[in-house]
Amino acid sequence: MTIRPAGRRITRATVVTVVGAAILAATVACGTTHSRLPTEAEPLPPATAAALLAGTATAPGQDCGNPRASLVPPDPMPAPGDMPAGSFMRTIQDRGYLVVGVIPDVPPFGIVNPQTNQLEGFDVDMAKEMATAIFGPGNLKIRFRAITNAERIPAVQRGLIDIAIATMTITCDRRRDVDFSAVYYDSGQRVLVRRDSGFRRIEDLAGKKVCAAARTTSIQAIATVSPAPIPYPVTNVADCLVALQQGTVDGISTDDGILTGIVDQDPYTMIVGPRFTNEPHGMAVNKDHPDFTRFLNGVLETIEKNGRWAEIYRHWLTGPGTEPVPAPPVPEYQG
Amino acid sequence: MLRLAGRLLHRAQAATATTPGRLRLYSIAIVGALAVLALVSVSTIAGRIRALDTIRDDAGPSIVTAQQAHAALSEADATAAASFLAGGAEPADQLAAYHTSITTATDAVASLTRLNTQAAAAEPLAVLAEKIPVYTGLIERARANNRVGNVVGAAYLRQGSQLLQETLLPATDRLITLNADRLDNAYADATSGPREIVLAAVFIIAAGGLVSTQIMLYRRTSRVLNIPLVTATVAVLFSLCWTAAALSVQQQRLGDARDSGFVPMTLLAQSKVLALRARVDENQSLIARGDGTHFDTDFTVAVTRLGVAVNGGPIATGSLSTALRVDGPDTATRTGLDADLRVWLVAHQQITALLADTGDFTAAGKISLGAGTAAFDTFDQKIDAAVTASQSRFSRRVSDAGEPLSVLLAVAVVTMVAAAALSLAGMQRRIDEYR
Numbered sequence: 001m002t003i004r005p006a007g008r009r010i011t012r013a014t015v016v017t018v019v020g021a022a023i024l025a026a027t028v029a030c031g032t033t034h035s036r037l038p039t040e041a042e043p044l045p046p047a048t049a050a051a052l053l054a055g056t057a058t059a060p061g062q063d064c065g066n067p068r069a070s071l072v073p074p075d076p077m078p079a080p081g082d083m084p085a086g087s088f089m090r091t092i093q094d095r096g097y098l099v100v101g102v103i104p105d106v107p108p109f110g111i112v113n114p115q116t117n118q119l120e121g122f123d124v125d126m127a128k129e130m131a132t133a134i135f136g137p138g139n140l141k142i143r144f145r146a147i148t149n150a151e152r153i154p155a156v157q158r159g160l161i162d163i164a165i166a167t168m169t170i171t172c173d174r175r176r177d178v179d180f181s182a183v184y185y186d187s188g189q190r191v192l193v194r195r196d197s198g199f200r201r202i203e204d205l206a207g208k209k210v211c212a213a214a215r216t217t218s219i220q221a222i223a224t225v226s227p228a229p230i231p232y233p234v235t236n237v238a239d240c241l242v243a244l245q246q247g248t249v250d251g252i253s254t255d256d257g258i259l260t261g262i263v264d265q266d267p268y269t270m271i272v273g274p275r276f277t278n279e280p281h282g283m284a285v286n287k288d289h290p291d292f293t294r295f296l297n298g299v300l301e302t303i304e305k306n307g308r309w310a311e312i313y314r315h316w317l318t319g320p321g322t323e324p325v326p327a328p329p330v331p332e333y334q335g
Numbered sequence: 336m337l338r339l340a341g342r343l344l345h346r347a348q349a350a351t352a353t354t355p356g357r358l359r360l361y362s363i364a365i366v367g368a369l370a371v372l373a374l375v376s377v378s379t380i381a382g383r384i385r386a387l388d389t390i391r392d393d394a395g396p397s398i399v400t401a402q403q404a405h406a407a408l409s410e411a412d413a414t415a416a417a418s419f420l421a422g423g424a425e426p427a428d429q430l431a432a433y434h435t436s437i438t439t440a441t442d443a444v445a446s447l448t449r450l451n452t453q454a455a456a457a458e459p460l461a462v463l464a465e466k467i468p469v470y471t472g473l474i475e476r477a478r479a480n481n482r483v484g485n486v487v488g489a490a491y492l493r494q495g496s497q498l499l500q501e502t503l504l505p506a507t508d509r510l511i512t513l514n515a516d517r518l519d520n521a522y523a524d525a526t527s528g529p530r531e532i533v534l535a536a537v538f539i540i541a542a543g544g545l546v547s548t549q550i551m552l553y554r555r556t557s558r559v560l561n562i563p564l565v566t567a568t569v570a571v572l573f574s575l576c577w578t579a580a581a582l583s584v585q586q587q588r589l590g591d592a593r594d595s596g597f598v599p600m601t602l603l604a605q606s607k608v609l610a611l612r613a614r615v616d617e618n619q620s621l622i623a624r625g626d627g628t629h630f631d632t633d634f635t636v637a638v639t640r641l642g643v644a645v646n647g648g649p650i651a652t653g654s655l656s657t658a659l660r661v662d663g664p665d666t667a668t669r670t671g672l673d674a675d676l677r678v679w680l681v682a683h684q685q686i687t688a689l690l691a692d693t694g695d696f697t698a699a700g701k702i703s704l705g706a707g708t709a710a711f712d713t714f715d716q717k718i719d720a721a722v723t724a725s726q727s728r729f730s731r732r733v734s735d736a737g738e739p740l741s742v743l744l745a746v747a748v749v750t751m752v753a754a755a756a757l758s759l760a761g762m763q764r765r766i767d768e769y770r
Binding site (some may be wrong): 031032033036037038040041043044045097106107111112114115118139143144146148151205238239242245262265266 | 390398420439480481482484485486488489490491493494500501504505508511512515518519521526527528586589593597598601602604605608609612623624625626627629632633636638641642644652653654657658661688693694696697700
């Protein structure tokens, strides 16, 4: 009887130990270890190719009289390497180089030659003539900047480039945003299809997808054809050929000169039907520099007269035969 | 039915009416409690071992493999773009590097398919399986056109690159996130859960049962110690202590696997991904010839996420800068990575300066292919080695964490069987006294 209280104490101690140990085990078990991906190791979402320099669409139907009429050239023309003080040409001369926006994947107007990695083409040669007229012969003082069709007007407006020489059609709508030089190349829109498609003119493609670059007169013209094809806009004309080769579209419709450049890349295509628009090409200049537009017109007149224009035309725009070079566009001026 | 139940109840009352009967009932209860304890112990330990297997063999490797797939695809795209910078027919070593990257990517996708049978992984895996061949097809078309001087080649390259950036890489990213969640869940399973609470409760019941039986016996028989029963109690307490120790060692090692393996492994793999992204941006911007402002912006974003400013200055919150701050046994494999990255950034700055000065994209492309590629490859090889080091550290430490569990499994089973046998023997001795 006398041992009992001591025994009870012992057992009580045991119970306490057991409970204590159990609590210990429970605490060990409950402190959950997590292993989340460190914040810095989390995937970075892909860059969204933001529509750069996306200009606002101009409302069509504005009348500006004769869209081909540009500003009268200066008389006399300033001598190369001696631009008049205060003129924009002087700014360019002092800077040391002319900045020209070209589209790099529209043969035969602008292309990066894969062998030499240099830009070349009809528009590129035009740009070189302008640079030579400012700086004089010698080292070419020119920096080309690749642009897309949609970037042409915004890039000129923001002064990122001095001129856009980029297969650009002169329209009244565009004249509100930029100044144009006189016409340096007269073109018109046709349609290109697969050889085996059976389509013979743009009207045959009613209800079919027809591709052109976004923010061009070409993509607008496709919608005005009756009965209308479905316009399929892409960034550059080269993307149209991808879409045609992949069967996404049934035709490409743009300036026939550009279409010729596409046929050269894919012999299973052909150009069909007549020209259904007139596309006079002009060089776009910022409205703040009318003196520069006048100067460009003077240079154009010079190269059209001295045969340089015909030389460049023959090199880029006539086929392998002895196709005659047409007469250069007649310059038209007002103001 | 009622009569049968009544008869059973009556018999039970009769059986427990006598002291030996009641003692037998105690024996059965103790053995039952010990059996439950053994079962719960085994299932808890087995559950943790399973979770460890998932961490080491499935989720962990999946994360880093998905990161590697992402890196390899970016690398292929960077090489394809760089080949275009060279102009004309691409150099043979560039072509070989491109094919190696594609093989690495498809191998990674094959392993991911094997490791990820869960339903959520099916969609990104299908995207990868279907679209990688489409991507390589577009690149081959770009090459074929480029070789004959067709500018449409660049358009095919753009389309391929877009598919890779907008579809393939996000699919690998989904697999990374998915497996990161899977790994985190497995970590939780391996270190805690409802089982552990049940285990603690059953321990209390079993130990409490043994002790109260001894108190009961002491009161009835006035014998202070029943050696077998005391030994059984000690065995259960021993098992309890062993369990607590083994689980805490396992948990501590698992924490170490995370800190010295998983964290640097994922940070470094992501650093490689980001560095490659910046390199692709550089190439794309050069190909774009002045029309690549968005690539330049993304370059800055990627380099900043790495933890280096474009001018070479440090940024604390990047993947690489964080990885370099991680302490541990493999720090030697990581030191100098930031310096290597800066060497490459110097080449990048030369390109930027040259473009601002002369606008000569061809000369800039030559720097990118020459000094740029050399510096980048140095960084790339070193970071690969560093990823491999922390990857094997991770796998080793998770295996180490499993070691105490397999021993514990044996200890738990043996002690429970011994405790049960001793309890029966101890009780039998008292029951025999009533014969």
